[in-house]
Amino acid sequence: MVIAVDFDGTIVEHEYPKIGEEIPFATETLRMLINDHHKLILWSVREGKLLDEAVEWCRERGVEFYAINRDYPEETTQNNNHFSRKLKADLFIDDRNLGGLPDWGMIYRMVRERLTWADLMRSARSGLNSQDAPKRKKKWGLF
Template sequence: MTIAIDFDGTLVEHKYPEIGREIPFAFDTLKRLQADGHKLILWSVREGRLLDEAVAYCRARGVEFYAINRDYPEEEKGANRHYSRKLKADLFIDDRNLGGLPDWGTIYEMVKYKLSYETLVDRYEAEEPAPKKGKGLLGRLFK
């Protein structure tokens, strides 16, 4: 798959225009996705120097992207009449997703096993015993 990944708020904490702290397991997960054969595109609002800083940050953590803010590495605005910032990706990973950003372990599991978020939540809920009726929140927390 071709996967487009946002930077601010997704790979690092949202501190734009600064670079926030790395979100736990983000870069480990990206490396596993690459090892599984997926093409990764960095998809960010950043441009110019700020984008260069983000790319360098990722590179320092061992992640090289297939392309950056484009569909393929050699795509150029001026040379392509049909150039669009809208990417042709199979999947987008972004903190602005409806429902927010799952943790990176969950993201990897969803991609690896082609699971929807709903399927994953249903699976987790089936593993947890339902709270006993009649107990309040504190009673459930302090069994």
């Protein structure tokens, strides 16, 4: 899959224009997705020096993106007569999505098992239903 990944608030805590602390397991999960042969695109509002810093921050942690703020590495407005700022990605990982950002373990599971958010919610509900409900203690033998 082609997966677009935001930087601020998704890979690192939101401290823009500074680079915040890494969100737990973000770069580890991104490396796993790359090893699973997914193409990752860094999709960020950052530009220029701020973007270069974010790319280098990821590179230092072993995350090399397929492309940065474009559909493929060599894409330009001149060589793509269908150029659009809207990426052609299969999946977007962004802290601003509806429902917020799941933890990176859940994100990896969703990608690996091709699960939707609804699939995860159904799975969680069925797991709760299958467990025995806590039993109330009898109080004074009345119940």
